[in-house]
Amino acid sequence: MSDPVLLQELENGVLTLTLNRPDRLNSFTPELHALLREAFSRAESDDAVRCVLLTGAGRGFCAGQDLGERHPDAEGGAPDLGQTIGNLWNPLVRQIRALEKPVICAVNGVAAGAGANLALVCDIVLAAESARFIQSFAKLGLVPDTGGTWTMTRLLGEARAKALMLTGEPLNAPKAAEWGLIWKAVPDDYLMEEARALARHFAAGPTYGYGLTKRAVHAAGEQGLDASLDLERELQRKAGFSPDYAEGVRAFTDKRAPVFTGKPE
Known part of the structure; x- marks a missing residue:
């Protein structure tokens, strides 16, 4: 019996999801897509889940899409990559962004293509100092996907985003942290220790307030100051009536x- 391609563990409010295809650098297949979507649906509906920690098994985080699954010489002709993105990657990105609970990504090695951009969709990204982020699409004649053009342009600015995407040059974790692409680069041996400690902190925190904060930050990139001020007022009203505010x-x-419950009421 083969090992599951996604490992799941729920402990003390932290749902740890480990991409588990190390022999293929945790590249994605339809099965892995489906399982990860199910796991994030669980995180959304299960009150026992207060934080999600995403990482990869083996020497790399994720190499993106398994190209063996989308080979241009396959029987029947070249695959419709737009369909792959529309049916698999885009729904996953939207699901992670919409989750009103903290999502931490611990990048334990190379993150390439859609794997790099999947990490950047998460709320907080920690990476091993040896990790590298590679926009490998140009080397295949493709366009960056999985939200990469949106995320990287906003985090890095147009000049750096275009240069990384057009050259496919690897960006090491310390430089990614210096540029503001990720939160922190951590010595390899301490990556998971620090990621788990942060996840436990969030799992014991005011989950409802975290979700409202995420909502405000996400909206800020799409609206002006006046709209953000109005949204802050409405979200603060909701937070002010929560049990966590009273407890705080x-x-x-x-x-x-x-002692926070993480619940709205």
């Missing part, structure tokens, strides 16, 4: 650690 104030007054 009481804990502050009592000089103790808060």
Whole structure:
């Protein structure tokens, strides 16, 4: 019996998802797409899940799409890559962005093509210092996908985004952190320790407030200051009526650690 292509573990509010095709650098097949979509659906509906931690098994995080699954010389002719993106990658990106719980990505090695852009969709990206981010699409005559043109342009600016996409030059994790593409580069041996500690912190935190914050930040990239001010007002109104706000104030007054439920009411 073959090993599952996606490992799942729920412990103390943290749902850890490990891409598990190390012999193929965790490249994606339709099966892996389906399982990851199911896992994020679980994260959305299960109150026991307070944070998601995504990583990869073996020496790399993810090499993107398994090209063996989309070979141009396959019987029947070249595959419709637009269909692959529309049916598989785009729904996954939208699902991760819409999840109103923190999503951490621990990039344990090379992240290439759609694998790099999948990592960048997550809320907080930590990477091993030896990790590299590679926009490998140009080497195949393709266009960056999985939200890469949107994410990288906003995080890096047009000049750096275009240069990385057109050259396919690897960007190492320390430089990615320096440029603001990811949050932090961590010594390899401490990557998962730090990622798990951060995930546990979020899992014990005010999940409802985290979700509202994500909503405001995502909207800020698409609207002006006035609209953001109005949205902050409405979201703060919601947060102010939550049990976590009441608990946070009481804990502050009592000089103790808060015990958040993460629930809206």
